[in-house]
Amino acid sequence: MNETAFYLEHFDLKINGKNELDDITLTIKRGEITLIYGPRNSGKSLLLRSFIHLNEELFDKVEGTGRIEFNGIPVQELPRRELRQKIAYIDTSFLYAMDNFTIIEFFKFLKGKDFSFEDLTDEELDLLRLLGLQDILHLNPKISLHSLPSAEKLTLLIYSTLIRNPEIVIIDNVLDHLDDQSCVVVKNLLLDSKGDRTLLISSRFSHRLLDIADLLIHLKNGKILYAGNPENFVMTGS
């Protein structure tokens, strides 16, 4: 299999005529964790959504120039359905959407309308335990997810992504909403479950996630200020 998951070359993005991403060239290797770090409005979400053509669904006028390849194929040549099967993207809007579900409705949404909790495989139960979510199975399945503590809801969102077993997992801004203790649990889980999976995580903070990143990309005003080894980034204080 191709060692490079994503390759971008001189990629520019204009939204409604305004330049938002500027000359992005980078390589994201398979099986690695990439941290995209930058302040509010630096372009993290626009960049991550470009990998799956999601900006086109949010904005009227999206113009991308340059190259984005997934597994060596330009993404515009890949059917969206295939991209979304292989690449799971979650952002904080999913958390708000989850409030509309009860526990059982959420599992049925993930696993099919005939789902019952006995259907969970050993692997899925292990993952629930690893994430500290096993108690959810003892709650009334008809309670709303809205009533769960937010850290638990976030972890459930990550669980729902991992059980689909996608090649690529993109976690846009979500981990910034976890408290320090839950963040450590999720980080360890992401490391443990990594395998061949490629992870892209965006954050407004570098320090909490730097230790699990293989590649750090520092974005500001739609431009890459740094792309490379996270340790060197810390050492130079860039």
Ligand SMILES: Nc1ncnc2c1ncn2[C@@H]1O[C@H](COP(=O)(O)OP(=O)(O)OP(=O)(O)O)[C@@H](O)[C@H]1O
């Ligand atoms: N809903 C929107 N309408 C118009 N322009 C937008 C919208 N969302 C983002 N943009 C433009 O895209 C730029 C980059 O936004 P993006 O959401 O990618 O930033 P971000 O780094 O993910 O920020 P945050 O940390 O706040 O999520 C913004 O400066 C803004 O100009």
